[in-house]
Each structure stands twice: as C-alpha cells, then as structure tokens.
Ligand SMILES: Cc1ncc(C[n+]2csc(CCOP(=O)(O)OP(=O)(O)O)c2C)c(N)n1
Ligand code: SF4
C-alpha cells in the first residue's frame with residue numbers, strides 16, 4: 078500500500094485495529110482524544126467493543142476484565158489519566174494478563190499542561206502501582222515506528238502475559254506524518270489463551286481464575302520469583318535500541334522518542350561543523366538497553382542525556398554508565414520543545430552540563 | 434529536493450491549518466515525506482493558529498525547527514511573531530489585504546498578496562487561503578497542479594465538491610498575481 | 620454627570636473570562652459572584668475549581684480558591700469545610716467532572732450532609748476536551764465518541780443527577796434551573812443564593828444544577844444553543860425544586 082498522511086493518535090487507533098484489538102475502554106483526555114474518537118467509530122462499526130468509561134480507574138479495570146476473558150484489549154490516556162490507572166495496572170501485571178496501554182505524555186505534575194512532555198518516564202518504568210512489577214515499555218520516535226510497535230504489541234503482550242505500554246508524547250499524538258500501515262510484522266509465536274476465564278465449558282475439568290491475592294507469604298514469594306524470571310527473559314529477548322553515527326564519536330547523546338528526533342538533526346548540524354556525535358536511542362525503556370553503553374568508545378569526552386523533563390531517564394543512564402564516562406544532562410519541561418540548535422549548544426558547552 | 438521547513442500562521446478560521454495539511458498531503462501523494470503539526474489546545478481558541486510543515490524526500494528528523502525556509506503569514510501578528518525566524522535566503526509570503534504597510538526583510542524574498550481582496554473578487558471569501566496557495570506554488574514549484582487538485586478534492590469531499598472550481602480559480606489567481614509581479618524565488 | 624449602567628460584580632476578578640462567546644458558563648459565574656457579594660460572604664468563601672472548561676474559575680471568583688483533580692472537587696471541599704466550618708465552601712463542576720468521574724465523591728459528600736454548596740453545570744457534553752459524550756448527553760445526541768448518536772443500548776440513558784440526589788438524606792436543598800432566558804436566569808440566581816443561605820445556616824449539602832449550553836461543541840450558534848437547552852434538554856431535565864429541607 079502507498080503511504081498515507083495520518084495524525085499520530087488516529088494512526089495509533091488504526092494500528093491497534095490492524096493488531097487485532099477486540100475491545101477499547103478509556104476516558105477522554107487531551108492530547109490523546111483522537112484515539113478513542115477514531116476507535117468509537119471503527120470498532121463499533123465492526124462489531125467490536127468500544128466503551129467510554131466513567132473514569133480512568135474504571136477503564137483500566139474494564140481492561141482487566143476483558144484481558145482476563147482472553148480478548149485483545151487496550152486503553153489509552155495521558156499523564157493524569159495514567160496516574161489513575163496505576164492501581165489497575167499493578168493488579169493486571171500480578172494476574173499476568175496481557176493488554177496494551179498507550180500513554181501520550183503531557184506536561185506535569187498535576188493538571189500541568191496539554192503540551193508534549195516526557196515527564197512520565199518514571200511513571201512508565203517505575204510505576205505508581207504497588208509491588209514488584211514491570212511493564213514492557215516501548216518509546217517510538219515517529220508515527221511510523223509507533224504503528225509498527227502497536228501492530229506487534231498484542232503478540233508481545235500475549236506471549237509474556239504482561240501489559241505492553243507504548244509511551245509517546247503529545248507531539249507524536251498531534252502531528253501528521255506520511256506512514257505505511259503494511260510494513261511486515263515480525264512473526265511471533267502466540268500461545269493459546271488456555272487460562273482465560275471464559276467458562277469451564279471451554280476448558281472442562283479446570284477452573285480458570287484471574288487473581289493477585291496470595292495470603293501465604295511463601296506462595297507470594299514464589300509468584301514474585303516467577304514474575305522476576307519472566308522479566309529477566311523479557312530483558313534478554315526484547316531489549317531494543319538503535320545506535321546512530323557510532324563510528325568514532327567525540328560525544329554520545331542518549332535520547333528517546335521525539336527528543337531523539339530533535340537530536341538526530343542536531344547531530345547532522347554538528348557533523349557539518351566537524352564535531353562527531355553519536356547517539357544511543359533506547360526503543361524499549363523497560364527493558365532498558367544497558368548493553369548499548371558497552372559499545373561507547375573508551376575515549377569519548379562525555380555522554381549527554383537529553384529529555385523533555387528535568388531528568389528521569391538520566392537515572393538509567395547513570396546506572397548503565399556505572400561511573401565510566403562523564404554524564405551531562407539537557408532538558409526542557411512543561412511542554413516546551415527545544416530546537417536542534419539548543420542541543421548543538423549543549424554539546425558545545427558540555428562541561429556546563431555535567432551532572433556526574 | 435532538500436527538506437523544506439514551512440511555517441503557516443494566522444487567525445483561527447483563515448484556513449491556516451488546512452493550508453499546511455494540503456502541503457503535507459501533497460508530499461505524501463508525491464511519495465516523498467510530509468510532516469504537519471499544529472499549535473493545539475486553548476492557545477488556539479479564538480486566537481492565533483499556526484502549524485509547522487516539513488516536506489522532504491529523505492527521512493524527516495526533528496519535527497521542530499528554529500528557522501523556517503518559508504513563512505506564510507495570514508495576518509499581521511503572525512508576521513510579527515515569526516519574521517525573525519526565517520532562514521537565510523528564505524521566502525516570506527504575507528497577506529497584504531490585512532498587512533497594509535509594505536514589508537521587506539534583508540536576506541529574504543518577500544511577497545505580499547492581497548488574498549482577501551482577490552477572493553472577494555472571485556465571489557467567495559473562504560478561498561483566500563487557496564489564493565495564497567497559488568502564490569506559494571508559483572514561487573516554490575513544490576507541487577504540481579494535479580497533485581494539489583487531487584488533495585483539494587479530498588478535502589472538499591462529496592458535500593462540497595461543487596466548490597472545486599472556485600478553489601481552482603483561486604489558486605490560478607494567486608499564481609497570476611505573482612507572475613504579474615515578476616518575482617522569482619525557486 | 621454620568622451613571623454606571625453595568626458594573627462588574629465585586630465577586631469576579633478583572634481576569635477576562637476564558638469561555639467561548641455565548642457560553643452559559645459566563646452567566647452562571649456572574650450569578651455566583653453576585654450571590655456571594657450580596658450575602659456578604661465573599662471574604663470568607665473558598666471556591667473549589669474542577670476540571671472542565673471552568674478549570675480556570677479559580678482565576679475568576681474573587682475569593683480564595685483551590686483547583687481540584689478531575690472529579691475530586693467535593694472531596695477537597697469536604698477537607699476544607701471540616702477544618703474551616705465557619706467559611707463558605709463551594710464547588711463549581713461540569714457534568715463530566717461531577718456525574719462521571721466524580722460521582723462517588725459527590726454522592727458521599729451529599730450523603731454525609733457536608734455543609735457545602737455545589738454548582739453543577741450540565742451542558743450534556745465534555746466541553747474542555749472537545750465534545751465527547753457525557754453521562755448527561757441526550758439519547759441520539761451526536762458527540763465525538765458517539766458519532767452516530769447516543770443509544771440507550773450502548774451508553775445507557777442520560778443520568779439525572781437532581782432526581783437521584785433527591786433521594787439522599789443529607790441533601791438540604793436541591794434545585795434544577797436553566798439559563799436560556801432572562802426569567803430563568805433570575806430564577807437561577809435565586810436558587811444559587813438560597814443554596815448559599817442554607818450553607819450559612821448550617822443546613823447541610825446544597826446543590827444547584829444548571830441546564831447549560833456548549834454552543835461550540837454542540838456545533839450551534841449561541842441563540843440556537845439556548846433554544847436547544849430549552850427544547851431538547853429541559854424535557855429530559857425538568858426544572859424545579861427537588862428537595863428543600865427548609866420547607867419540610
Ligand atoms: C484524570 C483526568 N482525566 C481526564 C482529564 C481530561 N478532562 C479535562 S476536562 C474533562 C471533561 C470536562 O467535561 P465537563 O466536566 O462536562 O466540563 P465542561 O468542559 O463541559 O464544562 C476531561 C475528561 C483530566 N484532566 N484528568
Ligand atoms: S467549549 Fe463549550 S462549555 Fe466550554 S467554554 Fe466553549 S462553549 Fe462553553
């Protein structure tokens with residue numbers, strides 16, 4: 078199929094349909110409203126389920142129910158709404174149910190703004206729900222990559238029986254780009270959902286239960302260990318990143334999502350001035366691509382972490398770097414977007430940016 | 434074609450967003466890359482509207498740019514706001530129906546087009562943005578008439594299909610105006 | 620000599636209202652502000668702004684204010700009132716905020732008989748976020764998330780807040796009013812004032828539901844929107860006093 082021009086939020090919706098979504102539950106919030114608006118029209122018209130819940134708390138628990146019933150189910154929201162979903166997300170991971178959660182970040186904390194931000198890195202990777210759990214978090218940099226990721230996300234979620242979060246910022250949601258919906262999707266083994274609570278007539282002799290309660294500490298510890306082992310497998314299999322201009326960099330930038338794209342332009346500008354800069358672009362934020370940092374040449378002058386926040390991924394960069402190189406930080410927040418020239422300036426004045 | 438960063442700005446209701454989208458749709462139709470992003474939210478309510486467009490035959494990197502190669506200003510506040518963010522050898526196209534003082538800027542090609550007056554002459558005030566489109570295309574030669582026409586058709590849909598003619602006329606009038614001025618840009 | 624024909628209420632600040640032209644939010648702000656001034660309680664009032672188009676009401680009411688998370692205004696109001704019982708505490712909430720995400724907080728505040736006043740603006744839509752379906756949207760009403768019109772089967776019936784809250788013991792005063800013509804605006808003012816009066820007398824939970832408009836997201840001219848609120852909304856949301864403990 079030829080490319081089409083499409084708004085990010087609508088592309089998210091259409092990609093989810095291509096990925097086989099059976100049901101969507103959500104609650105309006107800017108800047109992701111076009112996701113439910115598009116799905117309300119197209120899911121209902123195709124005999125699938127769309128429901129606007131009375132709140133995000135309710136929406137994520139509707140997701141819990143439908144995921145437990147064995148369907149491909151998703152929700153999408155933005156920062157304050159994702160905050161309300163944290164309780165349900167913890168339960169869903171505990172009950173090992175697959176689903177897709179799209180998070181279109183806006184400025185925070187609190188009501189904040191509705192402009193693009195990356196202030197929810199902690200929210201996505203550290204979670205606000207209780208207990209030892211992780212989401213598989215993808216942070217695409219373009220609408221095309223968002224589409225490709227979402228199309229695959231249900232397969233990944235189903236395989237690991239774990240929620241997948243696709244984390245973008247309001248810019249990706251609101252902008253339009255030329256995209257192709259028919260790029261081939263990675264073939265993955267998708268197991269039968271023999272655990273689904275769809276009635277014992279579908280699995281005679283066995284009751285299926287979706288549950289997160291383990292009163293016996295020994296039993297709960299076994300469950301924690303099992304989840305942990307699953308996350309270790311996810312780390313091994315699903316860690317994804319891109320290395321850009323890594324031939325002989327003087328500096329290395331680490332950036333994801335929209336910020337990575339801004340940095341790509343900055344890197345070109347710097348190259349024209351004779352300054353070689355490489356970039357590590359994490360595509361998964363959990364698992365974090367620590368391995369990529371091993372490929373940073375010994376002699377680089379420093380690593381510049383760039384984020385649309387006051388410094389959240391910075392923690393993971395510091396962990397991955399483990400004291401080896403100087404680490405600096407450049408951030409804009411509140412919905413402000415830097416232009417590439419600002420990144421160029423930050424590299425040129427790297428020493429003023431060093432945090433550790 | 435080298436990547437072009439384009440800023441389009443004006444009042445809400447002047448067809449600014451549509452102008453930008455038509456360029457991004459045209460790029461997509463011509464099988465190069467288009468990117469469009471709007472200013473959104475309460476800042477657009479009743480006030481100014483602006484959008485950024487990038488068209489390129491290569492992968493588009495930063496969606497954000499400091500300086501526009503082309504600035505299309507539909508009113509005075511927009512020209513004022515963005516004129517200092519035009520790249521060297523850039524193009525500034527402005528609406529001289531609403532910006533009466535002749536404007537010029539060193540290092541830029543500047544063209545004023547009385548789009549509202551021309552549209553009124555055509556009998557449809559709403560096609561002022563397409564007069565601007567004609568002038569813009571005559572100066573930049575970014576897209577062919579066929580491409581633009583196909584996209585406008587899509588925008589009009591069946592319900593407004595009868596407006597295709599006046600839109601085409603508006604584009605032609607914009608082109609004619611620039612031809613008469615004798616200004617060349619690209 | 621000149622005379623002042625129209626004076627802005629002391630109860631409103633000098634900030635320019637952020638509402639679209641012809642939106643009833645502006646009218647209702649004025650009524651609330653005038654009531655606070657006329658009752659002499661402006662300087663001890665605390666407004667709780669909710670999340671919706673009225674999110675900026677903390678900039679407009681000329682008194683102290685707090686801005687609540689979406690749906691939680693009645694919880695904040697409870698928190699304030701319990702520690703400052705001599706102050707006047709009111710919330711200003713839309714239908715999405717009150718009747719959808721915040722229904723639990725609102726019902727429980729009412730049931731506890733919290734001595735607060737709720738100004739509830741029912742415009743049958745989510746205005747702020749661009750016209751999605753609200754729990755109060757009418758059957759058949761087209762919104763961005765019910766593009767073929769609301770159906771009873773898919774979305775349930777429009778939720779009737781005043782009827783429902785009339786059954787709650789802790790409610791002292793509850794009236795549904797409209798704002799589509801001068802006569803009804805006058806009556807709305809009376810109701811709002813009475814609600815505050817009751818709060819001053821420590822009678823319990825008071826609420827005024829205003830059948831309002833959203834010309835922008837209804838896709839109507841302001842006059843047509845006023846007409847629609849009268850002709851389409853009022854039959855579903857009949858006006859009147861649903862509860863008045865002062866009269867019992
Ligand atoms: C937790 C959370 N979810 C969603 C939103 C987005 N949101 C902002 S206003 C609003 C609804 C407003 O509708 P209503 O309460 O009816 O007020 P109106 O704008 O119609 O006056 C929503 C869903 C939010 N700010 N916070
Ligand atoms: S969007 Fe609707 S409710 Fe909000 S201010 Fe405008 S007209 Fe009023």
Ligand SMILES: [Mg+2]
Pocket residue numbers: 671713714715740741742743744745746753
């Ligand atoms: Mg409303």
